[in-house]
Amino acid sequence: xxxxxxxxxxxxxxxxxxxxxxxxxxxxxxxxxxxxxLDQASGMGVAVIFVMLLATAVTWPIQTxxxxxxxxxxxxxxxxxxxxxxxxxxxxxxxxxxxxxLHKSLGxxxxxxxxxxxxxxxxxxxxxxxxxxxxxxVSSLGCxxxxxxxxxxxxxxxxxxxxxxxxxxxxxIPITLVAASIVSLAFYGFGGIVTSLFGE
Amino acid sequence: xxxxxxxxxxxxxxxxxLVLVLGTCPTLAMSVSVINAIAMGLAATAVLTCSxxxxxxxxxxxxxxxxxxxxxxxxxGFVTLVQMLMEAYLPDLYEMLGVYLAxxxxxxxxxxxAEMFANKHxxxxxxxxxxxxxxxxxxxxxxxxxxxxxxxxxxxAGMKIAFLENFKIPILTAPPGGFxxxxxxxxxxxxxxxxxxPLKKSFDCEGCPSASFCRKDPxxxxxxxxxxx
Numbered sequence: 001x002x003x004x005x006x007x008x009x010x011x012x013x014x015x016x017x018x019x020x021x022x023x024x025x026x027x028x029x030x031x032x033x034x035x036x037x038l039d040q041a042s043g044m045g046v047a048v049i050f051v052m053l054l055a056t057a058v059t060w061p062i063q064t065x066x067x068x069x070x071x072x073x074x075x076x077x078x079x080x081x082x083x084x085x086x087x088x089x090x091x092x093x094x095x096x097x098x099x100x101x102l103h104k105s106l107g108x109x110x111x112x113x114x115x116x117x118x119x120x121x122x123x124x125x126x127x128x129x130x131x132x133x134x135x136x137x138v139s140s141l142g143c144x145x146x147x148x149x150x151x152x153x154x155x156x157x158x159x160x161x162x163x164x165x166x167x168x169x170x171x172x173i174p175i176t177l178v179a180a181s182i183v184s185l186a187f188y189g190f191g192g193i194v195t196s197l198f199g200e
Numbered sequence: 201x202x203x204x205x206x207x208x209x210x211x212x213x214x215x216x217x218l219v220l221v222l223g224t225c226p227t228l229a230m231s232v233s234v235i236n237a238i239a240m241g242l243a244a245t246a247v248l249t250c251s252x253x254x255x256x257x258x259x260x261x262x263x264x265x266x267x268x269x270x271x272x273x274x275x276x277g278f279v280t281l282v283q284m285l286m287e288a289y290l291p292d293l294y295e296m297l298g299v300y301l302a303x304x305x306x307x308x309x310x311x312x313x314a315e316m317f318a319n320k321h322x323x324x325x326x327x328x329x330x331x332x333x334x335x336x337x338x339x340x341x342x343x344x345x346x347x348x349x350x351x352x353x354x355x356x357a358g359m360k361i362a363f364l365e366n367f368k369i370p371i372l373t374a375p376p377g378g379f380x381x382x383x384x385x386x387x388x389x390x391x392x393x394x395x396x397x398p399l400k401k402s403f404d405c406e407g408c409p410s411a412s413f414c415r416k417d418p419x420x421x422x423x424x425x426x427x428x429x
Contacts, residue, residue: 022375023375024229024375025224025225025226025228025229025375025378026225026229026303027225028224028225028228029224029225029308032224074280074283074284075280076302077276077279077280077283077302077305078273078276078277078279078280081272081276081305081306082269082272082273082276085269085272115272115306115308115311116306117225117303117306117307120302120303120305120306121299121303124299124302124303125299128298128299167387168391169387169388169390169391170383170387170390173221173383173386174383174384174386174387174390175383176383177379177380177382177383177386178379178380178383178384180379180383181376181377181378181379181380181383182376184375184376184379185371185376187375188374188375188376
Protein backbone atom coordinates (compact mmCIF):
# COMPACT_ATOMS: atom_id res chain seq x y z
CA UNK A 1 0.00 0.00 0.00
CA UNK A 2 2.80 2.33 0.98
CA UNK A 3 4.61 1.61 -2.32
CA UNK A 4 1.44 2.16 -4.30
CA UNK A 5 0.92 5.51 -2.61
CA UNK A 6 4.49 6.54 -3.36
CA UNK A 7 4.14 5.56 -7.03
CA UNK A 8 0.89 7.49 -7.31
CA UNK A 9 2.59 10.48 -5.76
CA UNK A 10 5.48 10.34 -8.23
CA UNK A 11 3.09 10.07 -11.18
CA UNK A 12 0.85 12.91 -10.00
CA UNK A 13 3.88 15.12 -9.37
CA UNK A 14 5.40 14.56 -12.77
CA UNK A 15 2.14 14.81 -14.72
CA UNK A 16 0.52 17.79 -13.05
CA UNK A 17 2.88 19.76 -10.84
CA UNK A 18 6.29 19.36 -12.44
CA UNK A 19 5.00 18.92 -15.96
CA UNK A 20 8.13 18.61 -18.10
CA UNK A 21 6.95 20.87 -20.87
CA UNK A 22 4.90 23.48 -19.10
CA UNK A 23 6.83 24.04 -15.92
CA UNK A 24 10.31 22.63 -16.49
CA UNK A 25 10.62 23.76 -20.12
CA UNK A 26 12.03 20.49 -21.43
CA UNK A 27 11.03 19.29 -24.88
CA UNK A 28 9.76 22.65 -26.09
CA UNK A 29 10.75 22.00 -29.73
CA UNK A 30 8.37 19.08 -30.35
CA UNK A 31 5.77 20.77 -28.13
CA UNK A 32 5.66 23.79 -30.42
CA UNK A 33 6.62 22.03 -33.64
CA UNK A 34 4.40 18.97 -33.76
CA UNK A 35 1.27 20.24 -32.04
CA UNK A 36 -0.56 21.58 -35.07
CA UNK A 37 -2.76 18.52 -35.47
CA LEU A 38 -4.24 16.34 -32.78
CA ASP A 39 -3.25 12.98 -34.30
CA GLN A 40 0.38 14.04 -34.78
CA ALA A 41 0.51 15.43 -31.26
CA SER A 42 -0.79 12.21 -29.71
CA GLY A 43 1.52 10.07 -31.88
CA MET A 44 4.50 12.11 -30.76
CA GLY A 45 3.38 11.87 -27.13
CA VAL A 46 3.10 8.07 -27.26
CA ALA A 47 6.50 7.79 -28.93
CA VAL A 48 8.04 9.97 -26.22
CA ILE A 49 6.56 7.78 -23.44
CA PHE A 50 7.96 4.70 -25.20
CA VAL A 51 11.46 6.16 -25.60
CA MET A 52 11.53 7.60 -22.06
CA LEU A 53 10.70 4.21 -20.52
CA LEU A 54 13.23 2.44 -22.70
CA ALA A 55 15.95 5.02 -22.05
CA THR A 56 15.42 4.85 -18.30
CA ALA A 57 15.42 1.06 -18.34
CA VAL A 58 18.87 1.15 -19.95
CA THR A 59 20.54 4.22 -18.43
CA TRP A 60 19.61 3.54 -14.79
CA PRO A 61 21.46 0.18 -14.62
CA ILE A 62 24.40 1.68 -16.54
CA GLN A 63 24.76 4.48 -14.01
CA THR A 64 24.20 2.29 -10.94
CA UNK A 65 26.13 -0.85 -11.85
CA UNK A 66 28.74 0.40 -14.32
CA UNK A 67 29.61 4.07 -13.85
CA UNK A 68 29.19 4.62 -10.10
CA UNK A 69 31.11 1.54 -8.82
CA UNK A 70 34.02 2.40 -11.11
CA UNK A 71 34.12 6.07 -10.12
CA UNK A 72 33.19 7.22 -13.60
CA UNK A 73 30.04 9.13 -12.67
CA UNK A 74 31.38 12.19 -14.47
CA UNK A 75 30.91 10.39 -17.80
CA UNK A 76 27.14 10.47 -17.24
CA UNK A 77 26.30 13.12 -19.85
CA UNK A 78 28.39 11.68 -22.64
CA UNK A 79 27.35 8.06 -22.00
CA UNK A 80 23.65 8.82 -21.64
CA UNK A 81 23.33 10.82 -24.85
CA UNK A 82 25.19 8.18 -26.85
CA UNK A 83 23.18 5.34 -25.34
CA UNK A 84 19.89 7.11 -26.03
CA UNK A 85 20.85 7.97 -29.59
CA UNK A 86 22.01 4.44 -30.36
CA UNK A 87 18.98 2.94 -28.66
CA UNK A 88 16.51 5.00 -30.66
CA UNK A 89 18.19 4.08 -33.94
CA UNK A 90 18.25 0.43 -32.94
CA UNK A 91 14.60 0.40 -31.93
CA UNK A 92 13.68 2.00 -35.22
CA UNK A 93 15.49 -0.71 -37.17
CA UNK A 94 13.95 -3.50 -35.10
CA UNK A 95 10.44 -2.09 -35.42
CA UNK A 96 10.85 -1.66 -39.15
CA UNK A 97 11.91 -5.27 -39.58
CA UNK A 98 9.61 -7.09 -37.19
CA UNK A 99 6.62 -4.92 -36.32
CA UNK A 100 5.99 -2.81 -39.44
CA UNK A 101 2.54 -1.70 -38.28
CA LEU A 102 3.95 -0.14 -35.11
CA HIS A 103 6.81 1.36 -37.10
CA LYS A 104 4.31 2.99 -39.40
CA SER A 105 2.58 4.79 -36.56
CA LEU A 106 5.58 5.57 -34.31
CA GLY A 107 8.52 5.42 -36.69
CA UNK A 108 8.31 8.93 -38.08
CA UNK A 109 8.59 10.42 -34.60
CA UNK A 110 11.58 8.40 -33.45
CA UNK A 111 14.42 10.32 -35.19
CA UNK A 112 12.97 13.53 -33.81
CA UNK A 113 13.24 12.25 -30.27
CA UNK A 114 16.92 11.28 -30.38
CA UNK A 115 18.16 14.68 -29.34
CA UNK A 116 15.11 15.65 -27.33
CA UNK A 117 16.06 17.31 -24.08
CA UNK A 118 13.05 15.84 -22.26
CA UNK A 119 14.39 12.30 -22.70
CA UNK A 120 17.93 13.13 -21.59
CA UNK A 121 16.47 15.30 -18.83
CA UNK A 122 14.30 12.55 -17.38
CA UNK A 123 17.15 10.02 -17.28
CA UNK A 124 19.48 12.48 -15.53
CA UNK A 125 16.78 13.68 -13.13
CA UNK A 126 16.02 10.10 -12.10
CA UNK A 127 19.63 9.68 -11.01
CA UNK A 128 19.83 13.09 -9.30
CA UNK A 129 16.60 12.46 -7.40
CA UNK A 130 18.03 9.19 -6.09
CA UNK A 131 15.15 7.01 -7.30
CA UNK A 132 15.49 3.23 -7.32
CA UNK A 133 14.79 1.30 -10.51
CA UNK A 134 11.03 0.95 -10.02
CA UNK A 135 10.62 4.58 -8.97
CA UNK A 136 12.67 5.70 -11.97
CA UNK A 137 10.45 3.77 -14.36
CA VAL A 138 7.31 5.19 -12.75
CA SER A 139 8.72 8.69 -12.85
CA SER A 140 9.56 8.30 -16.55
CA LEU A 141 6.07 7.03 -17.22
CA GLY A 142 4.66 10.05 -15.39
CA CYS A 143 6.83 12.50 -17.30
CA UNK A 144 5.86 10.87 -20.58
CA UNK A 145 2.18 11.02 -19.67
CA UNK A 146 2.58 14.67 -18.70
CA UNK A 147 4.19 15.35 -22.06
CA UNK A 148 1.33 13.58 -23.88
CA UNK A 149 -1.27 15.51 -21.87
CA UNK A 150 0.40 18.86 -22.61
CA UNK A 151 0.73 18.01 -26.32
CA UNK A 152 -2.90 16.94 -26.68
CA UNK A 153 -4.26 19.93 -24.76
CA UNK A 154 -2.11 22.33 -26.74
CA UNK A 155 -3.05 20.76 -30.07
CA UNK A 156 -6.67 21.48 -29.21
CA UNK A 157 -5.83 25.10 -28.42
CA UNK A 158 -3.86 25.52 -31.62
CA UNK A 159 -6.55 24.13 -33.87
CA UNK A 160 -8.77 26.94 -32.63
CA UNK A 161 -5.99 29.47 -32.87
CA UNK A 162 -5.38 28.81 -36.57
CA UNK A 163 -8.66 30.52 -37.33
CA UNK A 164 -8.01 33.66 -35.31
CA UNK A 165 -6.30 36.77 -36.56
CA UNK A 166 -3.71 38.20 -34.18
CA UNK A 167 -1.90 41.53 -34.77
CA UNK A 168 0.67 41.33 -37.57
CA UNK A 169 3.77 41.20 -35.37
CA UNK A 170 2.29 38.39 -33.29
CA UNK A 171 1.54 36.03 -36.20
CA UNK A 172 3.28 32.68 -36.17
CA ILE A 173 5.59 31.88 -33.29
CA PRO A 174 4.80 34.76 -30.89
CA ILE A 175 1.07 34.00 -30.62
CA THR A 176 1.87 30.30 -30.20
CA LEU A 177 4.12 31.12 -27.26
CA VAL A 178 1.49 33.38 -25.69
CA ALA A 179 -1.06 30.55 -26.03
CA ALA A 180 1.44 28.17 -24.42
CA SER A 181 1.75 30.66 -21.59
CA ILE A 182 -1.99 30.47 -20.95
CA VAL A 183 -1.98 26.65 -21.02
CA SER A 184 0.98 26.74 -18.64
CA LEU A 185 -0.98 29.10 -16.39
CA ALA A 186 -3.73 26.48 -16.17
CA PHE A 187 -1.18 23.90 -14.99
CA TYR A 188 0.24 26.42 -12.52
CA GLY A 189 -3.02 26.02 -10.63
CA PHE A 190 -2.13 22.41 -9.74
CA GLY A 191 0.69 23.78 -7.56
CA GLY A 192 -0.31 22.48 -4.14
CA ILE A 193 -2.36 19.44 -5.18
CA VAL A 194 0.19 16.75 -4.38
CA THR A 195 1.15 18.02 -0.95
CA SER A 196 -2.50 18.44 0.02
CA LEU A 197 -3.38 14.93 -1.21
CA PHE A 198 -0.41 12.95 0.06
CA GLY A 199 1.20 15.18 2.68
CA GLU A 200 4.85 16.21 2.61
CA UNK B 201 35.89 43.26 -42.37
CA UNK B 202 34.53 39.88 -43.36
CA UNK B 203 35.68 38.43 -40.03
CA UNK B 204 33.79 41.12 -38.15
CA UNK B 205 30.68 40.28 -40.14
CA UNK B 206 30.90 36.62 -39.16
CA UNK B 207 31.04 37.71 -35.53
CA UNK B 208 28.22 40.27 -35.57
CA UNK B 209 25.98 38.01 -37.62
CA UNK B 210 25.14 35.96 -34.55
CA UNK B 211 24.65 38.97 -32.32
CA UNK B 212 21.82 40.65 -34.19
CA UNK B 213 20.98 39.68 -37.73
CA UNK B 214 20.84 35.96 -37.09
CA UNK B 215 20.38 35.99 -33.34
CA UNK B 216 19.94 32.30 -32.52
CA UNK B 217 17.18 32.82 -29.98
CA LEU B 218 15.10 35.77 -31.17
CA VAL B 219 15.47 35.36 -34.94
CA LEU B 220 16.28 31.70 -35.60
CA VAL B 221 14.24 30.57 -32.55
CA LEU B 222 16.63 27.81 -31.52
CA GLY B 223 17.51 26.71 -28.02
CA THR B 224 14.12 27.61 -26.58
CA CYS B 225 14.34 25.23 -23.61
CA PRO B 226 17.31 26.83 -21.79
CA THR B 227 16.10 30.30 -22.79
CA LEU B 228 12.77 29.79 -21.07
CA ALA B 229 14.13 27.93 -18.07
CA MET B 230 17.21 30.00 -17.28
CA SER B 231 15.86 33.53 -17.73
CA VAL B 232 14.34 33.77 -14.26
CA SER B 233 17.26 35.77 -12.90
CA VAL B 234 20.06 37.79 -14.45
CA ILE B 235 22.82 35.76 -12.79
CA ASN B 236 21.41 32.45 -14.04
CA ALA B 237 21.08 33.88 -17.53
CA ILE B 238 24.67 35.11 -17.68
CA ALA B 239 26.04 31.84 -16.29
CA MET B 240 24.01 29.75 -18.74
CA GLY B 241 24.93 32.03 -21.64
CA LEU B 242 28.64 31.93 -20.93
CA ALA B 243 28.69 28.17 -20.35
CA ALA B 244 26.94 27.62 -23.68
CA THR B 245 29.28 30.12 -25.39
CA ALA B 246 32.33 28.26 -24.11
CA VAL B 247 30.99 24.90 -25.30
CA LEU B 248 29.86 26.34 -28.64
CA THR B 249 33.20 28.03 -29.40
CA CYS B 250 35.30 25.01 -28.45
CA SER B 251 33.11 22.48 -30.25
CA UNK B 252 32.94 24.70 -33.35
CA UNK B 253 36.74 24.86 -33.45
CA UNK B 254 37.26 21.13 -32.95
CA UNK B 255 34.59 20.16 -35.46
CA UNK B 256 36.04 22.59 -37.98
CA UNK B 257 39.48 21.03 -37.49
CA UNK B 258 38.06 17.55 -37.93
CA UNK B 259 35.74 18.40 -40.81
CA UNK B 260 37.83 16.56 -43.39
CA UNK B 261 38.32 13.49 -41.18
CA UNK B 262 34.76 12.85 -40.00
CA UNK B 263 32.89 10.66 -42.52
CA UNK B 264 29.73 12.32 -43.74
CA UNK B 265 27.38 9.47 -42.83
CA UNK B 266 28.22 9.40 -39.13
CA UNK B 267 28.83 13.11 -38.65
CA UNK B 268 25.96 13.80 -36.22
CA UNK B 269 27.07 11.16 -33.65
CA UNK B 270 30.62 12.50 -33.95
CA UNK B 271 29.44 16.06 -33.31
CA UNK B 272 27.46 14.87 -30.31
CA UNK B 273 30.52 13.17 -28.81
CA UNK B 274 32.63 16.31 -29.24
CA UNK B 275 29.92 18.52 -27.76
CA UNK B 276 29.24 16.14 -24.86
CA GLY B 277 32.96 16.07 -24.09
CA PHE B 278 33.12 19.84 -23.75
CA VAL B 279 29.91 19.93 -21.73
CA THR B 280 31.42 17.45 -19.28
CA LEU B 281 34.51 19.66 -19.08
CA VAL B 282 32.43 22.75 -18.30
CA GLN B 283 30.39 20.77 -15.75
CA MET B 284 33.50 19.62 -13.91
CA LEU B 285 35.10 23.08 -13.93
CA MET B 286 31.90 24.68 -12.66
CA GLU B 287 31.40 22.07 -9.96
CA ALA B 288 34.93 22.68 -8.73
CA TYR B 289 35.13 26.47 -8.88
CA LEU B 290 31.52 27.74 -8.92
CA PRO B 291 29.54 25.19 -6.90
CA ASP B 292 26.66 27.60 -6.18
CA LEU B 293 26.07 28.29 -9.84
CA TYR B 294 26.44 24.59 -10.60
CA GLU B 295 23.58 23.87 -8.20
CA MET B 296 21.43 26.61 -9.70
CA LEU B 297 21.86 25.53 -13.30
CA GLY B 298 21.26 21.90 -12.32
CA VAL B 299 20.18 19.58 -15.10
CA TYR B 300 20.14 22.38 -17.66
CA LEU B 301 23.94 22.45 -17.67
CA ALA B 302 24.07 18.84 -18.86
CA UNK B 303 21.33 19.61 -21.34
CA UNK B 304 23.62 21.98 -23.26
CA UNK B 305 24.47 18.75 -25.13
CA UNK B 306 21.09 18.72 -26.83
CA UNK B 307 20.92 22.49 -27.33
CA UNK B 308 19.91 22.94 -30.97
CA UNK B 309 22.09 26.04 -31.35
CA UNK B 310 25.31 24.11 -30.82
CA UNK B 311 24.49 21.13 -33.01
CA UNK B 312 22.98 23.51 -35.54
CA UNK B 313 26.13 25.63 -35.84
CA ALA B 314 28.27 22.51 -36.18
CA GLU B 315 26.07 21.28 -39.00
CA MET B 316 25.47 24.60 -40.75
CA PHE B 317 28.73 26.47 -40.22
CA ALA B 318 31.67 24.66 -38.65
CA ASN B 319 31.82 21.77 -41.09
CA LYS B 320 32.12 24.17 -44.03
CA HIS B 321 34.48 26.85 -42.70
CA UNK B 322 38.01 27.13 -41.35
CA UNK B 323 38.99 27.22 -37.69
CA UNK B 324 39.23 30.99 -37.27
CA UNK B 325 35.85 31.69 -38.81
CA UNK B 326 34.24 28.86 -36.88
CA UNK B 327 35.61 30.19 -33.59
CA UNK B 328 34.31 33.70 -34.40
CA UNK B 329 30.95 32.28 -35.40
CA UNK B 330 30.82 30.33 -32.13
CA UNK B 331 31.64 33.43 -30.11
CA UNK B 332 29.13 35.56 -32.00
CA UNK B 333 26.32 33.03 -31.73
CA UNK B 334 27.18 32.41 -28.08
CA UNK B 335 27.07 36.09 -27.21
CA UNK B 336 23.86 36.46 -29.21
CA UNK B 337 22.38 33.67 -27.09
CA UNK B 338 23.65 35.34 -23.91
CA UNK B 339 22.26 38.72 -24.96
CA UNK B 340 18.82 37.31 -25.70
CA UNK B 341 18.81 35.40 -22.39
CA UNK B 342 19.90 38.56 -20.60
CA UNK B 343 17.17 40.65 -22.22
CA UNK B 344 14.54 38.15 -21.07
CA UNK B 345 16.06 37.80 -17.62
CA UNK B 346 16.14 41.58 -17.08
CA UNK B 347 12.45 41.88 -17.96
CA UNK B 348 11.48 38.90 -15.83
CA UNK B 349 13.61 39.69 -12.80
CA UNK B 350 13.03 43.46 -12.66
CA UNK B 351 9.27 43.33 -13.21
CA UNK B 352 8.62 39.99 -11.54
CA UNK B 353 10.90 40.11 -8.53
CA UNK B 354 11.77 43.83 -8.24
CA UNK B 355 15.47 43.10 -8.23
CA UNK B 356 18.43 43.18 -10.61
CA ALA B 357 21.09 40.46 -10.32
CA GLY B 358 20.02 39.91 -6.72
CA MET B 359 19.96 43.60 -5.69
CA LYS B 360 16.58 44.90 -4.58
CA ILE B 361 15.04 47.78 -6.47
CA ALA B 362 13.19 49.69 -3.75
CA PHE B 363 10.68 51.74 -5.74
CA LEU B 364 9.33 48.70 -7.59
CA GLU B 365 8.87 46.72 -4.38
CA ASN B 366 5.08 47.27 -4.27
CA PHE B 367 4.52 46.70 -7.99
CA LYS B 368 5.86 43.19 -8.50
CA ILE B 369 4.26 40.91 -11.08
CA PRO B 370 5.24 37.54 -9.56
CA ILE B 371 3.75 35.50 -12.42
CA LEU B 372 6.60 36.72 -14.66
CA THR B 373 9.13 34.68 -12.69
CA ALA B 374 6.85 31.62 -12.84
CA PRO B 375 6.81 29.30 -15.89
CA PRO B 376 3.83 30.97 -17.67
CA GLY B 377 5.69 34.29 -17.54
CA GLY B 378 8.57 32.73 -19.44
CA PHE B 379 6.40 31.81 -22.41
CA UNK B 380 4.66 35.20 -22.32
CA UNK B 381 7.85 37.30 -22.21
CA UNK B 382 9.48 35.19 -24.91
CA UNK B 383 6.45 35.53 -27.19
CA UNK B 384 6.25 39.28 -26.69
CA UNK B 385 9.99 39.73 -27.25
CA UNK B 386 9.88 37.88 -30.57
CA UNK B 387 6.86 39.93 -31.59
CA UNK B 388 8.81 43.08 -30.70
CA UNK B 389 11.76 42.01 -32.85
CA UNK B 390 9.40 41.26 -35.73
CA UNK B 391 7.81 44.67 -35.34
CA UNK B 392 11.10 46.60 -35.16
CA UNK B 393 12.71 44.83 -38.11
CA UNK B 394 9.42 44.95 -40.07
CA UNK B 395 10.08 41.58 -41.58
CA UNK B 396 13.59 42.51 -42.77
CA UNK B 397 15.23 39.91 -40.57
CA PRO B 398 14.90 36.37 -41.95
CA LEU B 399 12.42 35.51 -39.21
CA LYS B 400 10.99 32.05 -39.13
CA LYS B 401 7.35 32.14 -40.10
CA SER B 402 6.38 29.16 -38.04
CA PHE B 403 7.92 26.48 -35.92
CA ASP B 404 9.11 23.90 -38.41
CA CYS B 405 12.22 21.97 -39.27
CA GLU B 406 14.03 24.82 -40.96
CA GLY B 407 17.19 25.36 -39.01
CA CYS B 408 16.67 22.27 -36.89
CA PRO B 409 19.93 20.33 -36.86
CA SER B 410 18.20 16.98 -37.22
CA ALA B 411 16.35 18.18 -40.31
CA SER B 412 18.59 16.34 -42.73
CA PHE B 413 17.72 13.10 -40.96
CA CYS B 414 13.98 13.32 -40.96
CA ARG B 415 13.29 15.01 -44.29
CA LYS B 416 11.29 11.94 -45.22
CA ASP B 417 9.02 12.94 -42.41
CA PRO B 418 5.50 13.86 -43.58
CA UNK B 419 5.10 16.89 -41.31
CA UNK B 420 8.71 17.94 -41.49
CA UNK B 421 8.37 19.96 -44.66
CA UNK B 422 9.79 23.38 -45.36
CA UNK B 423 7.54 25.78 -47.17
CA UNK B 424 9.24 25.14 -50.50
CA UNK B 425 8.74 21.39 -50.43
CA UNK B 426 5.18 22.03 -49.42
CA UNK B 427 4.67 24.26 -52.43
CA UNK B 428 6.14 21.59 -54.70
CA UNK B 429 3.82 18.97 -53.30
